[in-house]
Amino acid sequence: MSAASTPESTTVNTADLYDERGDELASVALQFQSLGGRSHFSGPIRTIRCFQDNALVKSTLATPGNGSVLVVDGGGSLGTALMGDMIAESAVANGWAGVVIHGAIRDREAIARLELGVKALGSNPRKSAKAGAGEVDVDVVVDGVTFRPGAMVWCDPDGILVER
Numbered sequence: 001m002s003a004a005s006t007p008e009s010t011t012v013n014t015a016d017l018y019d020e021r022g023d024e025l026a027s028v029a030l031q032f033q034s035l036g037g038r039s040h041f042s043g044p045i046r047t048i049r050c051f052q053d054n055a056l057v058k059s060t061l062a063t064p065g066n067g068s069v070l071v072v073d074g075g076g077s078l079g080t081a082l083m084g085d086m087i088a089e090s091a092v093a094n095g096w097a098g099v100v101i102h103g104a105i106r107d108r109e110a111i112a113r114l115e116l117g118v119k120a121l122g123s124n125p126r127k128s129a130k131a132g133a134g135e136v137d138v139d140v141v142v143d144g145v146t147f148r149p150g151a152m153v154w155c156d157p158d159g160i161l162v163e164r
């Protein structure tokens with residue numbers, strides 16, 4: 001049920017999961033785009049909060065993911081890209097199941113070919129700062145939904161469900 005960290009693992013549909021577990025799960029109403037090559041993904045949450053600075057995103061996705069999903073609270077900014085294809089390739093190489101970005105990515109076409117789940121608000125070719133400002137593994141709130149490090153998240157083209 002919790003898997004989806006390998007292509008062979010069972011696919012979980014968020015609508016079916018919601019029907020099973022109901023209000024144990026919070027649903028994100030904000031309409032994220034599904035931009036990765038893996039449409040269904042899930043895993044324990046890791047988090048980053050940052051604003052138009054992706055140094056922490058890059059360094060975190062370069063460490064072992066062990067099937068986790070990195071949730072990046074970028075403040076909803078579409079002004080700069082918090083992940084491109086190089087960082088996304090590093091996430092694949094390091095065993096991350098996926099990345100949810102409350103913000104923008106770039107290199108859409110390459111990212112769509114990677115074996116990685118990616119949800120983001122959109123894209124912008126403009127790169128982010130690299131100063132390293134932000135926080136890692138704190139609770140983040142996106143569209144009124146709290147993402148706690150260690151809780152499970154499930155994503156597919158229908159949306160995003162999080163353990164309360």
Ligand SMILES: O=C([O-])CC(=O)C(=O)O
Nearest residue numbers: 083084085086087127128
């Ligand atoms: O370096 C960046 O800011 C993001 C990027 O382009 C990549 O991951 O390829």
